[in-house]
Amino acid sequence: MPPSISSVRGEPESPHLASGIAFFDVVQFLALIFLIITLAPAIFSASVVRMKTWFAFLISAAIYCISFLLLFGRQHNGPEPPLPICTLQAGLIYAGPPLLTCAGLLFVIELYMRLTAVTMSRKVNENFIHWMLWILPVVHAICFWVAIMWLGRHPHHFTRS
Numbered sequence: 001m002p003p004s005i006s007s008v009r010g011e012p013e014s015p016h017l018a019s020g021i022a023f024f025d026v027v028q029f030l031a032l033i034f035l036i037i038t039l040a041p042a043i044f045s046a047s048v049v050r051m052k053t054w055f056a057f058l059i060s061a062a063i064y065c066i067s068f069l070l071l072f073g074r075q076h077n078g079p080e081p082p083l084p085i086c087t088l089q090a091g092l093i094y095a096g097p098p099l100l101t102c103a104g105l106l107f108v109i110e111l112y113m114r115l116t117a118v119t120m121s122r123k124v125n126e127n128f129i130h131w132m133l134w135i136l137p138v139v140h141a142i143c144f145w146v147a148i149m150w151l152g153r154h155p156h157h158f159t160r161s
Contacts, residue, residue: 025072032065051114052133053107060096060103067092091148095140102136 039058042050070089071081110129117124 025069028065028068032062032069035062035065051107051110052129053103053110056133056137057100057103057107060100063092064096064100067096087148091144094147095144099137099140102140106132106136 035058039055039062042048042055067089070085070092109132113124113129116122
């Protein structure tokens with residue numbers, strides 16, 4: 001196992017680092033649980049109606065949480081995780097914030113369109129919302145997988161910090 005950055009510098013490894021990582025993992029896990037609890041009634045109940053972009057936003061947030069939990073228990077000590085999992089996590093961690101931001105922007109756009117339609121007594125263009133929900137994530141996914149394939153061809157970029 002390669003040495004950590006602090007041991008390379010000659011500094012002793014801090015016990016606060018391990019507790020900080022554990023705290024971060026707990027927060028991510030709790031966020032994922034709360035997101036699932038929030039999504040469950042809307043998915044399984046016919047009487048709860050939500051906008052499509054609301055689902056996209058919460059699912060994007062869940063993907064963001066899952067991306068940090070892929071290496072749960074292997075972030076600091078122990079055997080190095082397999083390279084494919086590291087590659088996937090690295091890609092998801094860097095793709096997560098733009099995905100969440102994009103989903104949040106789509107949510108705000110749909111909310112604006114619906115509120116404007118109500119105040120102006122017009123109908124919402126559902127077709128536009130449907131295409132908006134598909135085009136931006138597809139472009140994002142293409143960029144993500146191109147980056148993953150490039151990084152997969154250069155595994156020396158992955159090291160445990």
